[in-house]
Amino acid sequence: MADVAREAGVALGTVSRVVNGQPVGKEYRKKVEDAIARLGYRYNSSGRALRTDRTNSVALIIPNTINPYFASLVHHINIELEKRGRRGLLWLTEYNQKRENEVISMALQNRVDGIIALTYNPDLVIPDSIPFVTIDRFFSVSVPCVASDNFGGGWLAANRLAELGCKKLAFMRIGSTLTNEPSKRKEGFVSACVKLGLPFEIMTLEDGAPMREFEDFLSAHQHGGRLDFDGLFFGTDSLAWRMIQVLRRMGVRVPEDVQVIGFDGIRMFGDQSLIVSTIVQPVQEIAEACVSTLLSRHLSGVPSLICLPVHYEYGGTTLDRPDEGSPDREGDPSDSAC
């Protein structure tokens, strides 16, 4: 920058103002711009960051980018940040709790302007020196959490299955031992079943338990070649997808013998079709909420739990037809936590 100033025959401050688009006299601006072009000058963000103590970057802490739901979250959050002149700094954790804390520490060293984290870690140390937003896990009233309406989603799934003619339901999930918002899916489902007077079963597999147990559960409920329930709700699309393979291997037809609804709204390639009928999380809105909450953190009155509406969408594993208008929400879980 000093070189540019010398070349242009102006002061350092003038170059700075040109670079930052601040008002500068016309001929000065021209001289500086010419000098910049002549010298091929590129400004150095480290210098700026050092001086201003702002990096215009936000840490994004996510388990991985393999799960399509996370991948799409990363995508939309990045885009949303870009819109507001920020950059996302991605850190992958694979749910490793030690690493999650290390990563926060690194982010602080990098002087990010804020942190968005998706983690269930009960021992997460949340710095108070910096705006912090969590996804899918509520920590405390002073840390805003963005999540979709998981309770409502569970409720919606049960109602939809009932409406599609199911007589007995089951819910299967991998139950994280750690508290988090997604576990409300079960509560919503149960409430709806109770209200509808439908019989149901819950099967929770603890983290790390072998998948076999799910298969055993299904076999145990297969009597004379038929499952004794005809509606199946899964905690995630991922699980639904895997179990559908198992069901098919067992000779159970989906959706003819059992209708299946998942949760997340995973689409194979962007806006393409779903892989299962599912409760769709509004990823884009979630991303938007994370970013806008994070960046308007100084405004008081930010709610501490931001809950976004989900909707049902046909994806081939239920007996409704795609063109059938599917009303977004039937019934209303009065005791929804959101």
Add this chain to the structure above:
Amino acid sequence: MADVAREAGVALGTVSRVVNGQPVGKEYRKKVEDAIARLGYRYNSSGRALRTDRTNSVALIIPNTINPYFASLVHHINIELEKRGRRGLLWLTEYNQKRENEVISMALQNRVDGIIALTYNPDLVIPDSIPFVTIDRFFSVSVPCVASDNFGGGWLAANRLAELGCKKLAFMRIGSTLTNEPSKRKEGFVSACVKLGLPFEIMTLEDGAPMREFEDFLSAHQHGGRLDFDGLFFGTDSLAWRMIQVLRRMGVRVPEDVQVIGFDGIRMFGDQSLIVSTIVQPVQEIAEACVSTLLSRHLSGVPSLICLPVHYEYGGTTLDRPDEGSPDREGDPSDSAC
């Protein structure tokens, strides 16, 4: 850092050496560490970057993170960088050529230590001031390009279909108008068909053309309820997936009526099953090659096109059985460009 020095009663340089794990007298180290703990000091990477002109970060320029293949690339490259003490800075471009160049410019401003880019942009301005590695697109001998053996993959697909009893093949792809490595898939496929003496058709859809044209192509080849080819190779798993839905709607059974092979090796959730029988790209090896090539850039003798082997894997859309050992490569395309 000055505060720490004062608190510990030592010089600035000593604190710096402690922070960087350089040799320091035992009692000094202790004093400094105590002071750091007492003050809750966190070092500032902007300061370090400014002084050393190294950021330990690498720009990763990718169209998006929605396509599972890209998502997994991002994942593995990040992990590989982490292993070597670097950080990845993700930039999404959505194939926007203007943005691709802007993004490179931003990366340079951020003083990244290197750039890894996946783009087909013919007008990409590649800075020579910094290590640069491309994926799937060869630019010049001075810019290493990492790609999988696309030619060999096409060859392999044709051979496999022939081996599975197909009598007439077709290859369908979305042909980017821009040159890139993946377009060699077609060449490998064609070579193999010629060598095998199998009749085949090629259907290339230009970028942005409506998907309808693919459907029309298929309809045109459907005579009396049957397709007039029985083996179908697609340029990507993404396309294969979409077209399988179309085929099923047309009443064509996969794999009974037509066997389908895709390309990429997209897995629904990490290490889980494939979505179609496919030619699998070695994502992890690709990531590793990108990073190690980038970081050992000063060593001379880096090949300018690094070509990694692909393999075939059963994924449900062909008539082989998963347990059948599938020899990795049948025949050998003598004129493979790799």
Add this chain to the structure above:
DNA sequence: CCTCCGTGATGAAACGTTTCACGTATTTCA
């Protein structure tokens, strides 16, 4: 006892910005 050497801490300078108190030139108004 003196000198020399080696070890290891010291602290000033420099990295590339932004900011702000100041200076200069121009305009305005009585």
Add this chain to the structure above:
DNA sequence: TGAAATACGTGAAACGTTTCATCACGGAGG
């Protein structure tokens, strides 16, 4: 016409590091 007000460029200081020439100390050798 002259003083005051306005407009705008100047350049030194500061941000938090790392580096390196320098210095202090203690032990070894003569």
